[in-house]
Amino acid sequence: MTAGIATTTPGGFLLVLAVLLPVAGIILSFATGGRHAGQITLGLTPFGSAVACAIAFRVGQSGKPVFYAIGGLPPPLGIALRADGISAVMLVATAAILTAAAFYAREKFAARDVRESRSALTFWILLQAIWAALTIIFVGSDLFNLYVALELLTFAAVPLVCIDGRPETLAAALRYLLFALFGSISYLLGVALFYGAYGTLDIPLLAQRVQPTPVVWTAAALITGGLLAKTALFPLHLWLPPAHANAPAAASAVLSGLVVKGSFFLTLRLWFYVLPALPTGQVAAALGGLGSAAVIVGGVLALRQARLKLLIAYSTVSQIGYLFLIFPLAAGAHAWSTIGWSAGLMQVLAHAFAKAAMFLSAGVLAEAVGHDQIAKLVGAARVLPLTFLTIALGGLSLMGLPPSGGFSAKWLMLQASVASGQWIWSLPILTGGLLAAGYMYRILTPALSDGEISMESAPRRYQETIAFVLVMIALALGFAPQAFFDFIEIGRPLAGEGPS
Amino acid sequence: MSLLPFLDIGLAFLVVTVACSTIITRDLFAAVVGYVAYGLLLAFVWIRLHAPDVALTEAAVGGGVTGVLLITAGKRLAAIKKAAPEAHPTTTLKLLTGALAALLACALAAAILMLPDVPPSLAPEAAAAASGPGAGLGNPITAVLISYRSFDTMLEKVVLILAVVGVWSVGADKAWGNPPAPLGRPGPYPAMVFLAQVLVPIGALIGIHVFWVGADAPGGAFQGGALLAAMWMVAMMARLGEPPRIDARWLRLALIAGPAVFLIIGLAGISIAGSFFAYPPGFAKPIILFIETFMVLSIAVALPMLVAGPPSEGNRP
Amino acid sequence: MTPSTLAGLAGAALVGLGLYGLVLHPHPLRKLLAFNLIGSGVFLVFGIVARRGAAAGLSFDPVPQAMVITGIVVAFAASALAVALILRLYSESGRVTLDPDAWTRPGPEDAK
Numbered sequence A: 001m002t003a004g005i006a007t008t009t010p011g012g013f014l015l016v017l018a019v020l021l022p023v024a025g026i027i028l029s030f031a032t033g034g035r036h037a038g039q040i041t042l043g044l045t046p047f048g049s050a051v052a053c054a055i056a057f058r059v060g061q062s063g064k065p066v067f068y069a070i071g072g073l074p075p076p077l078g079i080a081l082r083a084d085g086i087s088a089v090m091l092v093a094t095a096a097i098l099t100a101a102a103f104y105a106r107e108k109f110a111a112r113d114v115r116e117s118r119s120a121l122t123f124w125i126l127l128q129a130i131w132a133a134l135t136i137i138f139v140g141s142d143l144f145n146l147y148v149a150l151e152l153l154t155f156a157a158v159p160l161v162c163i164d165g166r167p168e169t170l171a172a173a174l175r176y177l178l179f180a181l182f183g184s185i186s187y188l189l190g191v192a193l194f195y196g197a198y199g200t201l202d203i204p205l206l207a208q209r210v211q212p213t214p215v216v217w218t219a220a221a222l223i224t225g226g227l228l229a230k231t232a233l234f235p236l237h238l239w240l241p242p243a244h245a246n247a248p249a250a251a252s253a254v255l256s257g258l259v260v261k262g263s264f265f266l267t268l269r270l271w272f273y274v275l276p277a278l279p280t281g282q283v284a285a286a287l288g289g290l291g292s293a294a295v296i297v298g299g300v301l302a303l304r305q306a307r308l309k310l311l312i313a314y315s316t317v318s319q320i321g322y323l324f325l326i327f328p329l330a331a332g333a334h335a336w337s338t339i340g341w342s343a344g345l346m347q348v349l350a351h352a353f354a355k356a357a358m359f360l361s362a363g364v365l366a367e368a369v370g371h372d373q374i375a376k377l378v379g380a381a382r383v384l385p386l387t388f389l390t391i392a393l394g395g396l397s398l399m400g401l402p403p404s405g406g407f408s409a410k411w412l413m414l415q416a417s418v419a420s421g422q423w424i425w426s427l428p429i430l431t432g433g434l435l436a437a438g439y440m441y442r443i444l445t446p447a448l449s450d451g452e453i454s455m456e457s458a459p460r461r462y463q464e465t466i467a468f469v470l471v472m473i474a475l476a477l478g479f480a481p482q483a484f485f486d487f488i489e490i491g492r493p494l495a496g497e498g499p500s
Numbered sequence B: 001m002s003l004l005p006f007l008d009i010g011l012a013f014l015v016v017t018v019a020c021s022t023i024i025t026r027d028l029f030a031a032v033v034g035y036v037a038y039g040l041l042l043a044f045v046w047i048r049l050h051a052p053d054v055a056l057t058e059a060a061v062g063g064g065v066t067g068v069l070l071i072t073a074g075k076r077l078a079a080i081k082k083a084a085p086e087a088h089p090t091t092t093l094k095l096l097t098g099a100l101a102a103l104l105a106c107a108l109a110a111a112i113l114m115l116p117d118v119p120p121s122l123a124p125e126a127a128a129a130a131s132g133p134g135a136g137l138g139n140p141i142t143a144v145l146i147s148y149r150s151f152d153t154m155l156e157k158v159v160l161i162l163a164v165v166g167v168w169s170v171g172a173d174k175a176w177g178n179p180p181a182p183l184g185r186p187g188p189y190p191a192m193v194f195l196a197q198v199l200v201p202i203g204a205l206i207g208i209h210v211f212w213v214g215a216d217a218p219g220g221a222f223q224g225g226a227l228l229a230a231m232w233m234v235a236m237m238a239r240l241g242e243p244p245r246i247d248a249r250w251l252r253l254a255l256i257a258g259p260a261v262f263l264i265i266g267l268a269g270i271s272i273a274g275s276f277f278a279y280p281p282g283f284a285k286p287i288i289l290f291i292e293t294f295m296v297l298s299i300a301v302a303l304p305m306l307v308a309g310p311p312s313e314g315n316r317p
Numbered sequence C: 001m002t003p004s005t006l007a008g009l010a011g012a013a014l015v016g017l018g019l020y021g022l023v024l025h026p027h028p029l030r031k032l033l034a035f036n037l038i039g040s041g042v043f044l045v046f047g048i049v050a051r052r053g054a055a056a057g058l059s060f061d062p063v064p065q066a067m068v069i070t071g072i073v074v075a076f077a078a079s080a081l082a083v084a085l086i087l088r089l090y091s092e093s094g095r096v097t098l099d100p101d102a103w104t105r106p107g108p109e110d111a112k
Helices: A013-032 A034-062 A085-104 A118-139 A143-161 A167-198 A203-209 A214-231 A240-246 A249-274 A281-303 A308-323 A335-369 A385-399 A405-419 A423-448 A461-479 A482-487 B004-024 B028-048 B052-080 B091-113 B123-129 B140-148 B150-169 B190-213 B221-237 B249-272 B284-308 C003-024 C028-052 C062-093
Strands: A066-069 A080-083
Touching: A013 A034, A013 A066, A013 A080, A013 A118, A013 B150, A013 B249, A034 A066, A034 A080, A034 A085, A034 A118, A080 A085, A080 A118, A085 A118, A085 A249, A085 A335, A085 A461, A085 A482, A118 A143, A118 A249, A118 B150, A143 A167, A143 A240, A143 A249, A143 B150, A143 C062, A167 A203, A167 A214, A167 A240, A167 B091, A167 C028, A167 C062, A203 A249, A214 A249, A214 A281, A214 B091, A240 A249, A240 A308, A249 A308, A249 A335, A281 A308, A281 A423, A308 A335, A308 A405, A308 A423, A335 A385, A335 A405, A335 A461, A385 A405, A385 A423, A385 A461, A405 A423, A405 A461, B004 B028, B004 C003, B004 C028, B028 B052, B028 C003, B028 C028, B052 B221, B052 B284, B052 C028, B052 C062, B091 C003, B091 C028, B123 B140, B123 C062, B140 B150, B140 B221, B140 B284, B140 C062, B150 B249, B150 B284, B150 C062, B190 B221, B190 B284, B221 B284, B249 B284, B284 C062, C003 C028, C028 C062
Parallel strands: none
Antiparallel strands: A066 A080
């Protein structure tokens, strides 16, 4: 039945290590108290990044996914971890952005004196918990294990939203929690039906056994619905803008850049890894339709925002819509499916880095000027040149202009939509680009105009530099070689087969 | 016995009716009490489903501790301010939502009825593994939780820690380090004190017993830990003990004891038994009991802290 | 009609009831209660899957039951977090509403 499933491939232990490092960090931080939590987190970031790179190296070297059966007990009774091309890429991106956010925020959440402080302990533990949860999401191969990881991610992200305690952040956090819990329970119900139908929750095993029955469609609908609520796809996007806009800058960067990508990643796992053998054409079109609506609605709402951070948050709603175009554009085993797949992954990465950079820059700006009202940012570009350069370059990627990862992603999407004859998807891609140009223009016009703006405090150079490095990575993604696109195909099943 | 089908139908009907009343009633307190009753009835349903472990957990955590959480929440909410009159939803919205909910329930019922006639199951694999990684354990659920799917359980302990951190983080900055508000009313309340003095020792013994026999019979770390947690909460409600300061060293260590021991033994597995989270053959049961002891400690401390809430600023009654 | 089927249908009914309560009740604690109802309905579905999986000398499939135990504890932790947020929101603002527009003011002090 499951002939050929080994219990582990070389380097498999790295997968467990990648999860256990941040977990150990959480335990240590909680035990030693808030005074050391920051040091523990910052100290672990190089190790976490090294493990992520090592995993990517192993996957690339062997050309096959890295596999580890925990406890030496393979599925279906045991739990397995499996890192393929997209897992490795997301692990590296997570390491990079979380490290950047950690160093950006090290002053704000540093332990001030001998006594432990609330924000110091909380922030660092939550950051490490996000790292652990995302790692499991990217390498997990068991649907219930992924449920526990999703819950961990929710419990880590929600208190980050309200970490500064203002009432509007509390309301936003509560709304986020309710949407996320609704999403989790819907996901769990789908998992129950899958288990009831096939007796296993391991992704490769399920893919071998799954048939297009009503039970499977119900389960898939429930899981997808839950994940869409967590990814804030239109029309379930209402919780995102207040939550991401009111969180501290480092938290917003992680929330918009990484956390929403986690549940999106699981949607990919469901439709491209568990159910590729099923006729998914209509579902793909429906998801693409919702994505298009998100692109346009998010873009239009972003144009109307008065606050910079809210504008960036609505931009996230819009860019998340692009992600769902991967479903119609990468479906099946056609020649253009590879292009669609590359486009989707490139969009995930480019948006993660660009958005994180923009939120970090908005944080520098708000700290320096004292507010983030766009209309009052007259002449700000002159006093904060590096920050506005970062914002402008981030906007370049969001608009989809060369050279940037965003351009690469949208160009590939257009290619795939033309090659597959699905011309309709080019409409939201182009409209979204125009809308992005519109809201970037809104940000940059007052900033570049003549005028004096009063500064409350000097911007921190290291924070500006961190944001700049992130946006340069987003741009550098535009030059990704073919090897990169081959890499993210590793382990991806084609339609009609299970995962290798 | 021909009476059982009627019992089952009656039980199912009762459960749904009590749940209905929980949703429909206007008073928050009545709804929470209804929910606790519902939890206890559900425990009976679980027993009819041959799931005594789950019945214990549902009665202890799902009905009991959640009930205490919600009642405490209702009391604290009422104490802060008079509730403003709520906007009641319009009849159209009620009808629409009712239709949607009914549709979903029917779709779900249909899916359940369409589950395969020959149900797939991992029971054979679990029975087979009882001679290997689950050796010595008479309770297959404990084997699944702490041996076959131990990664899930360890992660779940981390989730509990995160919940505690999240609950604490909601407190005010200047209250950090203080203990949470007391769980009970001020002043000596003799009936409560008497109940606590009698119940807590007995309950604690039962809790330890339920944990210890959980390796071979229904029970285990979660159930035993929940009982111990309940006993601590009873003591706090009778004001025989107060919630501790949240920066107390012993509290922090007790909370992370479970996941830490799990993590260390899991990591050690690679040198001792060849794989992370593997146990050396023949030593599975003692190692599992060792891990479970610390898990019981963590659960017994975490659940009351979650109910007690964030650190409070002053002396609140 | 076996106990499993009955319990499964009861679980479906509970999910529907809970959803009704979740959407309709304006008060967040009532929403939380309804959410817990949905959760217990979902666990019942796991439970009937476990009961139907009786085989090899066991009268149940232990894997779904273990998942339910994990799920119950996680659901409680979620409820505790939600309660903490609700109580804090009420004490900070004096009202319990999830409408974020209730907080919008064109204030200058925003997150850094």
